[in-house]
Amino acid sequence: MTWSDRIRSLVSKWTVVVPLLALIALVLSWGRSLPGFAVALVGLCLAGAVLAAVHHAEVVAHRVGEPFGSLILAVAVTVIEVALIVTLMVGGGDKAATLARDTVFAAVMITCDGIVGLCLLVGALRSRVAVFNPEGTGAALATVATLATLTLVLPTFTTSKPAQQFSPAQLGFAAAASLILYGLFVTVQTVRHRDSFLPVTPEGEVREEEPHVPPPGHYAALLSPVLLVVSLVAVVGDAKAVSPTIESGVESAGLPQAVVGVVIALLVLLPETLAAVRAARRDRVQTSLNLALGSAMASIGLTIPAIALATVWLSGPLVLGLNSTHMVLLALTVVVGALTVAPGRATLLQGGVHLGIFAAFVFLAISP
Template sequence: MTARLQALVPRWTTLLPGVAVVLLVLTWGRDLPGAVVALVTLVLAGAVLAAVHHAEVVAHRVGEPFGSLVLAVAVTIIEVALIVTLMADGGDKSATLARDTVFAAVMITCNGVLGLSLLVASLRHGTAIFNAEGAGAALATVATLATLSLVLPTFTTSRPGPEFSGVQLTFAAFSSLILYGLFVTTQTVRHRDYFLPVTRQGEVITADDHADAPSARTALVSLGLLGLALVGVVGLAKGVSPTIESGVVAAGLHHAVVGVVIALLVLLPETIAALRSARRDRVQTSLNLALGSSMASIGLTIPAVALASVWLPGPLVLGLGATHMVLLALTVVVGSLTVVPGRATPLQAGVHLVVFAAYLELAVNP
């Protein structure tokens, strides 16, 4: 095939985001037969890979840490819109939806994605090397946001049950926005070097030297296609959720497994992008994606649901139960011990993965 003919044939990464959105429009709100669910699953997987491709194009153009920030924020904004939509339709049944989704995102990113990234990098390169200042700052912000938004409601007394009062919810929302804004400013302006990958000699990698950066036009096109792909990923994940729910019920599993599966699907783009960076020995980029996604999930979801609670009729339950608080505390302690040295072995990776496995096991057998 000639180069001119190849230029006329759209790449699959260009086609699939549009196909995913069209399929989303055609299937939204419908009961899907098995054959259509299989088609949706295939397109969903393709949209995930397309999203990762376009995220890498944008990241290559703007550089780190802006690239990982774009992907994390884009996924979270779409995820927040989906949560608010489901809460508006679900009534009292969706009272714990925001809490469960945010906590699932924290456990998946801070243990699953982070653990897999460290494992891939340490097995491939001996040890995983990253910037302790940047990773430590990100983890501290995640721990503070999670405690203020998900732990404190369990112990407050203004309202019965694990709920915030109106004033407390407003404080939590503004605190989340302020902390997230401060972190983004630190990450991208004042101390950007803390969040750049480092070499094994401790030198900061300021540019990706293996290929020329794409043009501004190419990056803008990829940014638009990234948005389309993420809309398709999150929307199609919601579309197949009834099938997932039916399978969970048929298997006799706890209903919380449904939220875990959907969260895993939604976070697939970040997971794949993080693992690709780990294979290239860019572990700091992997940590930016993992911890940044966790932080964005809390920092943007809590203010959004706080605002939505003004008109939503049902309660908003944010407080975690005792089991999940133990897992969150263990995640913070283990994460702190992991990031302090600035390097990790398969042992630290295995510890995070075991904590993640414990979360999954307790979701199946609470």
């Protein structure tokens, strides 16, 4: 097969065409008020871009290996999530004061309870007991808990500024601490203790390669990183295009404004959710946990510093402190997560418990 034939074969695949269509939908809908049928079309493009993003993320992950593959997807999604939050905050004024907090906290609950619970459930259904490395997973959970406490819990108790806000100096410290902790974790995950984040066998032995899956071709490996970025941009951009409809629907239904942050986080985290579930179905639960906890960590460690920098030109208050209900849910998530991670093995029960906490979060977001 010639070089041009290979290119034509790749271009003819839906995983190439759909991201481009979703990007076109983003360009045509950007900054416009969309009628109902246009919202439906953009929604379809959004769903297709999510599926394409999962495919290309798996190609990249297989090419570079774990844990780099999980890290690439987590960082890519979070960087675009930050751009979406900042974009919505620019025109939101005081109404958007809690948007960053609501979205980041929703991302933590979705990843640490929703994705973790679903993947443990899928892994346990496949192999009766889901097996993972407690050393790497425990380190990731500890980092997530520390980041969440420093950035989302402490503002509720500080006294320099009222109403769950950091002072400029406190916000700068939280941003610097978040970046340092995230960078330290990435170094440990990818360099010094990489084996702690690789999938393991039921006997606890490290499993380096994906079993029975041929490596991606040269051209697919070159094209997939580009299409992954295109797909993620389209996911977030199309989500922003339909967000006015979501906001008006939330307002019409009389739901709290925090629901908007939950919906945004759900849309943005769809690629990682599907990728994590697929990994769990292949009995690679460690990869699923890398994706889930890595996404939670990146969501805090990258979003808070970016928002802190954006406050230089953003007007209006920035409310980061959680209320008492959310702090209880966060504490429960950390305690249950620690008990789940410690043995390095999980059954249907652990998956169900995490999903129960996630269900409580969604219900209380709708009915506080």
